[in-house]
Amino acid sequence: MGEQRVRNMEEFASLSGLSRPTLSKYFNDPQSVRASTRAKIEAALDQYDYTPNIYAMNQNRRLTRNIGIIVPYLADPFFAEVARNLEPLCAQSGFNPILLSSNGDPDREIENLESLRSIKPAGVLLAPLGRRSRRAELERFCNDIPTVLFDCAIGDTGDAFFGSNNLQSIGVIVEYLCRTGEPPAFFEMKDAPNPNANKRHAAYEAAMLAAGQEPMFLQADGDGWAFEQTGYEHGSRLIKARALPTDTVLCSNDRLAIGFLAAAYENGLRVGIDDGHALRIAGHDDHPYARFTCPSLTTVSQNYEAIAGSSLECLLGIVETGTRPDSHEEKLFEGSLVMRKSA
Amino acid sequence: MGEQRVRNMEEFASLSGLSRPTLSKYFNDPQSVRASTRAKIEAALDQYDYTPNIYAMNQNRRLTRNIGIIVPYLADPFFAEVARNLEPLCAQSGFNPILLSSNGDPDREIENLESLRSIKPAGVLLAPLGRRSRRAELERFCNDIPTVLFDCAIGDTGDAFFGSNNLQSIGVIVEYLCRTGEPPAFFEMKDAPNPNANKRHAAYEAAMLAAGQEPMFLQADGDGWAFEQTGYEHGSRLIKARALPTDTVLCSNDRLAIGFLAAAYENGLRVGIDDGHALRIAGHDDHPYARFTCPSLTTVSQNYEAIAGSSLECLLGIVETGTRPDSHEEKLFEGSLVMRKSA
DNA sequence: CAGAATATTTTACGCGCGTAAAAGAAATTA
DNA sequence: TAATTTCTTTTACGCGCGTAAAATATTCTG
Numbered sequence: 003m004g005e006q007r008v009r010n011m012e013e014f015a016s017l018s019g020l021s022r023p024t025l026s027k028y029f030n031d032p033q034s035v036r037a038s039t040r041a042k043i044e045a046a047l048d049q050y051d052y053t054p055n056i057y058a059m060n061q062n063r064r065l066t067r068n069i070g071i072i073v074p075y076l077a078d079p080f081f082a083e084v085a086r087n088l089e090p091l092c093a094q095s096g097f098n099p100i101l102l103s104s105n106g107d108p109d110r111e112i113e114n115l116e117s118l119r120s121i122k123p124a125g126v127l128l129a130p131l132g133r134r135s136r137r138a139e140l141e142r143f144c145n146d147i148p149t150v151l152f153d154c155a156i157g158d159t160g161d162a163f164f165g166s167n168n169l170q171s172i173g174v175i176v177e178y179l180c181r182t183g184e185p186p187a188f189f190e191m192k193d194a195p196n197p198n199a200n201k202r203h204a205a206y207e208a209a210m211l212a213a214g215q216e217p218m219f220l221q222a223d224g225d226g227w228a229f230e231q232t233g234y235e236h237g238s239r240l241i242k243a244r245a246l247p248t249d250t251v252l253c254s255n256d257r258l259a260i261g262f263l264a265a266a267y268e269n270g271l272r273v274g275i276d277d278g279h280a281l282r283i284a285g286h287d288d289h290p291y292a293r294f295t296c297p298s299l300t301t302v303s304q305n306y307e308a309i310a311g312s313s314l315e316c317l318l319g320i321v322e323t324g325t326r327p328d329s330h331e332e333k334l335f336e337g338s339l340v341m342r343k344s345a
Numbered sequence: 346m347g348e349q350r351v352r353n354m355e356e357f358a359s360l361s362g363l364s365r366p367t368l369s370k371y372f373n374d375p376q377s378v379r380a381s382t383r384a385k386i387e388a389a390l391d392q393y394d395y396t397p398n399i400y401a402m403n404q405n406r407r408l409t410r411n412i413g414i415i416v417p418y419l420a421d422p423f424f425a426e427v428a429r430n431l432e433p434l435c436a437q438s439g440f441n442p443i444l445l446s447s448n449g450d451p452d453r454e455i456e457n458l459e460s461l462r463s464i465k466p467a468g469v470l471l472a473p474l475g476r477r478s479r480r481a482e483l484e485r486f487c488n489d490i491p492t493v494l495f496d497c498a499i500g501d502t503g504d505a506f507f508g509s510n511n512l513q514s515i516g517v518i519v520e521y522l523c524r525t526g527e528p529p530a531f532f533e534m535k536d537a538p539n540p541n542a543n544k545r546h547a548a549y550e551a552a553m554l555a556a557g558q559e560p561m562f563l564q565a566d567g568d569g570w571a572f573e574q575t576g577y578e579h580g581s582r583l584i585k586a587r588a589l590p591t592d593t594v595l596c597s598n599d600r601l602a603i604g605f606l607a608a609a610y611e612n613g614l615r616v617g618i619d620d621g622h623a624l625r626i627a628g629h630d631d632h633p634y635a636r637f638t639c640p641s642l643t644t645v646s647q648n649y650e651a652i653a654g655s656s657l658e659c660l661l662g663i664v665e666t667g668t669r670p671d672s673h674e675e676k677l678f679e680g681s682l683v684m685r686k687s688a
Numbered sequence: 689c690a691g692a693a694t695a696t697t698t699t700a701c702g703c704g705c706g707t708a709a710a711a712g713a714a715a716t717t718a
Numbered sequence: 719t720a721a722t723t724t725c726t727t728t729t730a731c732g733c734g735c736g737t738a739a740a741a742t743a744t745t746c747t748g
Binding site for chain 1: 401404419420425433436441444456574604607634639
């Protein structure tokens with residue numbers, strides 16, 4: 003490929019026998035020049051080593067091709083997986099993903115947004131922290147820059163929101179648990195950082211009432227994003243105190259369930275659906291490791307791909323048409339029951 | 346804070362009663378102007394809403410303040426954790442981290458490097474894929490741009506390398522296992538994507554010989570990064586075929602061990618160190634979830650923080666002095682035994 | 689093949705900032 | 719207070735590209 007290094011577009015223009023503005027047009031959109039011209043350019047591109055200076059391009063363009071992606075916690079496998087999938091999708095559409103993690107810290111969330119702002123992104127995909135997010139500042143950002151929220155909604159902030167239908171998904175698993183054994187108690191964080199947790203709380207309550215059962219809540223206090231630890235500690239406490247009101251526990255998410263499973267195991271409680279079980283434990287999300295817990299975790303899957311894919315598609319639509327929707331779109335994807343061995 | 350929006354440095358200069366070059370100097374390094382001047386600038390910064398245009402800055406600066414970070418697989422908790430820690434460290438030093446994942450694909454690894462190249466980063470931290478990496482292209486990149494490798498070395502490519510001392514860490518756990526029970530068989534991938542796996546293989550062999558034992562290898566074929574799945578499938582096969590040569594298995598990494606644990610559990614094998622155990626399983630890395638497996642996983646910790654921290658420190662040193670070392674530095678951190686319940 | 693439609697070139701300007709050199713002002717030293 | 723050092727201003731140029739308008743060339747249509 004490239005042998006001779008070319009400094010700038012001017013030089014490359016004369017080498018390829020074309021004018022600089024034509025090349026500028028080509029680099030903005032290869033389809034915008036005649037096919038014969040395009041062939042010439044691409045031949046020259048093959049012969050010489052030249053790439054336009056991104057900074058000079060972005061300085062003058064109305065719109066960069068940067069897409070910001072902000073997740074609340076990168077070490078959470080759910081978000082790592084989403085980020086991993088989003089990256090190539092962006093690239094395929096000719097956009098440049100900028101991945102940032104808030105690390106569970108509302109200040110960092112805002113810092114990330116401000117740092118994105120200075121990059122003049124075409125748009126951003128934001129999975130907010132949730133209840134602790136600084137709402138006013140988020141809204142100000144969304145007003146200035148096309149932003150699609152996913153995973154967790156903040157009122158009707160942002161041009162659109164894509165997430166899971168917690169009402170449906172919790173409904174499905176509560177119904178399943180009630181049908182196949184004792185009705186489940188609901189294990190959750192007392193101060194959940196994420197409004198999804200509140201929705202799941204409400205969904206559980208509704209589903210239990212619908213099944214003619216009395217809701218039972220088990221609430222752990224614990225801070226931040228160390229869900230497994232919280233699940234383990236509070237789970238141990240409950241088991242040791244024999245404070246479980248039923249033999250079935252539905253955890254607000256799989257990470258809590260993983261911790262609870264560890265607690266049950268260490269306290270010699272046999273978890274599962276086979277005869278002689280002492281406890282059934284179910285989760286929510288279909289975490290990448292749910293398949294490998296002992297026993298494997300019964301849960302409700304979140305449609306990761308649909309959520310990530312739709313969010314990006316929606317954002318790119320806004321970016322490419324250049325018109326922001328006047329109404330806040332919102333779409334919730336249904337979860338499906340994943341029956342394994344733990345419940 | 347900022348009320349009136351200021352377009353450019355020129356305008357901000359006149360508003361703050363200073364000259365543009367002085368401001369330019371300030372934004373490059375606040376310490377380079379007199380304290381009284383700095384106070385004036387910061388007062389103005391408080392009063393008006395102005396941030397320099399990054400693109401214009403980077404266009405003309407010899408050096409950007411971008412640090413590229415490339416990891417082989419973002420959904421691997423080890424790398425997610427490293428990335429999560431690296432981000433704020435960069436920011437604290439006034440650098441801007443750009444996080445990219447190779448997703449296990451050598452082509453993407455090179456694409457990521459090329460995409461970084463166009464951003465003219467001050468330096469990059471690279472955890473390469475390993476054996477599948479395109480070595481020649483990596484080296485070309487490292488010649489052009491200050492690059493520190495971590496986790497996995499590729500010959501002596503890069504200005505420096507920071508990783509784990511596999512010889513020592515495997516030695517420690519092999520010695521422990523031999524001392525406390527039957528000598529371990531070594532469970533690994535047949536075609537490991539990562540040279541660390543080869544080093545661990547050799548380290549196991551050496552440690553076993555040193556302990557006067559015959560090395561025993563259990564090799565799974567499986568592709569890519571789905572280690573848990575591979576560990577589970579091959580583990581099930583071995584257990585069902587009663588093909589384990591000893592009651593102790595040392596897995597090349599924790600993710601394999603997590604899969605193996607699941608296989609043992611499903612096949613009714615009691616794993617652990619207490620009396621009556623059928624199997625002992627150990628891992629390597631101290632994966633974030635190793636604490637929560639059933640039973641909790643005995644393993645050797647990698648010093649994540651030291652590896653990530655030292656790599657960044659080294660890179661920033663190179664960047665800030667502007668001189669690249671003439672010899673390839675290499676530092677290996679020792680792992681420490683983490684005794685839990687599985688072995 | 690003429691005329692219309694479309695692409696390309698030319699020309700010219702602007703973006704927002706870095707940077708260098710010389711001149712001027714302020715702070716420090718003796 | 720004068721001399722010296724240090725910092726700031728002025729002036730001027732350049733970076734690599736976007737973009738607009740008018741002139742020119744190419745391709746398409748009938």
